[in-house]
Amino acid sequence: xxxxxxxxxxxxxxxxxxxxxxxxxxxxxxxxxxxxxxxxxxxxxxxxxxxxxxxxxxxxxxxxxxxxxxxxxxxxxxxxxxxxxxxxxxxxxxxxxxxxxxxxxxxxxxxxxxxxxxxxxxxxxxxxxxxxxxxxxxxxxxxxxxxxxxxxxxxxxxxxxxxxxxxxxxxxxxxxxxxxxxxxxxxxxxxxxxxxxxxxxxxxxxxxxxxxxxxxxxxxxxxxxxxxxxxxxxxxxxxxxxxxxxxxxxxxxxxxxxxxxxxxxxxxxxxxxxxxxxxxxxxxxxxxxxxxxxxxxxxxxxxxxxxxxxxxxxxxxxxxxxxxxxxxxxxxxxxx
Numbered sequence: 093x094x095x096x097x098x099x100x101x102x103x104x105x106x107x108x109x110x111x112x113x114x115x116x117x118x119x120x121x122x123x124x125x126x127x128x129x130x131x132x133x134x135x136x137x138x139x140x141x142x143x144x145x146x147x148x149x150x151x152x153x154x155x156x157x158x159x160x161x162x163x164x165x166x167x168x169x170x171x172x173x174x175x176x177x178x179x180x181x182x183x184x185x186x187x188x189x190x191x192x193x194x195x196x197x198x199x200x201x202x203x204x205x206x207x208x209x210x211x212x213x214x215x216x217x218x219x220x221x222x223x224x225x226x227x228x229x230x231x232x233x234x235x236x237x238x239x240x241x242x243x244x245x246x247x248x249x250x251x252x253x254x255x256x257x258x259x260x261x262x263x264x265x266x267x268x269x270x271x272x273x274x275x276x277x278x279x280x281x282x283x284x285x286x287x288x289x290x291x292x293x294x295x296x297x298x299x300x301x302x303x304x305x306x307x308x309x310x311x312x313x314x315x316x317x318x319x320x321x322x323x324x325x326x327x328x329x330x331x332x333x334x335x336x337x338x339x340x341x342x343x344x345x346x347x348x349x350x351x352x353x354x355x356x357x358x359x360x361x362x363x364x365x366x367x368x369x370x371x372x373x374x375x376x377x378x379x380x381x382x383x384x385x386x387x388x389x390x391x392x393x394x395x396x397x398x399x400x401x402x403x404x405x406x407x408x409x410x411x412x413x414x415x416x417x418x419x420x421x422x423x424x425x426x427x428x
Contacts, residue, residue, distance in 0.1 A: 099341055180410065230259045
């Protein structure tokens with residue numbers, strides 16, 4: 093196995109969406125410990141919307157995230173512990189507190205065309221000695237050449253790698269290849285990829301990213317995550333084994349962690365229902381799913397219809413509070 097990739101596990105971050113942000117300290121210890129033993133390179137822990145995401149707009153966490161980070165730090169011996177930060181939700185002060193709690197890595201996330209708002213956070217993270225990635229969300233909404241321009245901003249300010257997120261689960265494998273290949277050709281830092289499974293392509297798209305040169309791949313146990321979830325870690329580990337590519341993961345240990353530890357705690361199976369499918373089809377931010385379901389119940393609408401309208405309006409992450417307004421208008425209301 094000559095080619096080597098590194099797996100970033102986001103079960104305790106993106107998976108928080110599917111868990112209603114209800115992880116406990118004991119659950120974090122058990123999951124993080126198993127992931128560390130199984131060979132994950134980085135274990136990401138925070139609210140699903142990043143540091144300080146616990147709020148009325150995004151959903152409150154049952155346990156404050158710094159406590160969860162400390163819990164993971166008490167058991168993890170080999171892997172890096174990381175967090176996600178979205179400028180405008182989390183601040184540099186939040187980042188410093190997370191550093192004191194035990195993170196050694198952070199990924200700074202912005203909409204695909206807004207990398208410039210993350211540069212001060214990346215520079216500060218590097219001053220803190222953190223392994224730091226620039227994280228571009230909703231990459232289906234920009235052409236490869238535009239993404240390259242944004243990624244160069246991350247490279248120029250010292251990011252250790254650039255991560256591309258198909259936040260809507262909209263891309264086809266060839267779309268992934270084109271985006272990764274142009275970055276690999278023109279950047280001097282590595283490229284990573286984060287998939288969502290709304291069109292049942294998370295594993296296939298992650299493999300396409302690896303074939304195009306990506307060196308970091310995001311996965312979760314059982315595919316747990318927003319919408320229809322993420323790239324299923326135990327499946328991806330098996331695929332890498334079959335392809336002769338080293339992932340650092342012990343496949344059977346990952347399988348056991350998914351079945352014995354995570355699965356009994358899951359709120360529901362991670363499946364592609366009609367609403368999740370519409371996320372991918374219409375290109376809608378995956379964490380909108382639960383918000384849209386609540387709005388559908390409130391106004392007597394179909395969740396998939398709300399999501400289709402959100403896609404038509406090209407709404408992006410951070411506009412969760414507008415979902416109720418959209419549903420109200422669909423029901424016949426009018427904004428003043």
